[in-house]
Structures are given as C-alpha cells and as structure tokens.
Amino acid sequence: MSRATVELPSAARAFLTRCDTATFTTLRPDGTPHVTPVRFTFDAATGLARVTTRAGARKARNVAAGGPAARVALCQADGFRWITLEGRAAVTDDPARLAEAVRRYTARYRAAPPTPPDLAIVEIAVDRVLHLNL
Incomplete structure (x- = not known):
C-alpha cells in the first residue's frame, strides 16, 4: 500500500x-454500504489512517473481501464542521503494526483500545480529503 504525505490546513x-468518533464506511460483498461508528488515528506525514477492530468484524471482512482495490471512507463531524478521509484499505494483524496502532490510539483517546483475541487493524492509505468549515 503506497503512502504519501497528506497536506491539511492546521x-x-x-x-x-x-x-471524537467517526463514521467508517466500507462496502459489503453485494456492494451495499456498511457504516459504523469508530475511533481512529491519522498520520498526515505518511497519509495513513488506522482503525482498530476485530478481524471477524463486518468492517474488517468487507475490507478483506475487497482485496487490494478496497476503498473506504472515514468521516468525523461536529455540527457543520467535518472532514472525510478516503482511500484504499487493508486489514492486518502484524504485531508491529498493531503495536503502533495501539500506541497512536492511546495517545489520541487517552485510553487503550479494546483488545479482543482477534485484534486487527484496518490501515487506510488516504488519497482524498474533503472538509468543510475547518
């Protein structure tokens, strides 16, 4: 998955x-959208967003079923201020990547994420950013 710096206003x-939480949109195998609330982290320097989840969760299965072309969207909103991060996604349970995701989640949300036995992360190579009133 290629990554690039994402330029954002301060x-x-x-x-x-x-x-805040965000909505996370994936596509089911039949093409219909699956939208769920999530917590996530974003690293603008690498253009990588991360969502911790269970490997068996619908969102993770949707991404895995989409293969390398799987596209997703994260949208964080507060009234009329919002930002949407879109990109290609992949699911991994690589221990080093999990540790980095947990570290970043804990720093952002001031608490560790849940740690189910099948902990996995969805990594999103962000290639499109939309926002309003930011």
Missing part, C-alpha cells in the same frame, strides 16, 4: 486530534 490537523 485547523483540520487539530480537528483530527480531538477525542
């Missing part, structure tokens, strides 16, 4: 550090 970067 207000958008600040918005992405808040302890």
Whole structure:
C-alpha cells in the first residue's frame, strides 16, 4: 500500500486530534454500504489512517473481501464542521503494526483500545480529503 504525505490546513490537523468518533464506511460483498461508528488515528506525514477492530468484524471482512482495490471512507463531524478521509484499505494483524496502532490510539483517546483475541487493524492509505468549515 503506497503512502504519501497528506497536506491539511492546521485547523483540520487539530480537528483530527480531538477525542471524537467517526463514521467508517466500507462496502459489503453485494456492494451495499456498511457504516459504523469508530475511533481512529491519522498520520498526515505518511497519509495513513488506522482503525482498530476485530478481524471477524463486518468492517474488517468487507475490507478483506475487497482485496487490494478496497476503498473506504472515514468521516468525523461536529455540527457543520467535518472532514472525510478516503482511500484504499487493508486489514492486518502484524504485531508491529498493531503495536503502533495501539500506541497512536492511546495517545489520541487517552485510553487503550479494546483488545479482543482477534485484534486487527484496518490501515487506510488516504488519497482524498474533503472538509468543510475547518
């Protein structure tokens, strides 16, 4: 998965550090959208967003079923201020990647994420950013 720096206004970067949840949209194998609330982290320097989840969760299965072309969207909103991060996604349970995801999640949300036995992360190579009033 290629990664690149994502340029964002400083207000958008600040918005992405808040302890907010976002909606995470994936596509089911039949093409219908699956939308769920999630917590996530975003690293603008690498253009990588991370969502911790269970490997067996519908969102993780949707991404895995989509293969290398799987596209997803994260949307964090507060009233009429919002930002959407879109990109290609992949699921991994690599221990080093999990540790980095947990570290970043804990720093953003000031608490560790749940740690189910099948902990996995969805990594999103962000290639499109939309925002309003940031």
